[in-house]
Amino acid sequence: MTDNDFAPGRRCRKGRPSMTPEQQALTDELSRRAAQLWAEADGELSIAEAVELAAFQISAKTAQNATEPRSES
Template identity: 65%
Template sequence: MTDHEFKPGLRSRKGRAPLPPEAQAIADELSRRAAQMWADADGELSIREAVEVAAFRMGVETPQTGAEPGEVS
């Protein structure tokens, strides 16, 4: 790992209620892991891909609920 140190920005989210502390902690950890992974990837991952991989590794990836093509609901 590199010496990359993630520091969350200000939590200015006009019009939205603040996240509960547990959810904010998860969001901060996800952001930290994704930023580290992106920095270590040397251009091989986009920040979006890094977030997706970090979420998957954390076990918080949202399950997909859409039907498969050709599948009847």
């Protein structure tokens, strides 16, 4: 691993409340997307900026899905 490689660390949640499965899935998705964005940015984004961008992308996707009309069967 080089100095610029980012890999999410082990989950150390000692002493913290447990997350719901939905919260854990969202956390995992955010971590995965942020790491991918950061790696693809080739030094142009900090990890904090990559996390912020990934969170924005997830929230935009969620908002779009919530506003799409439902097909009635």
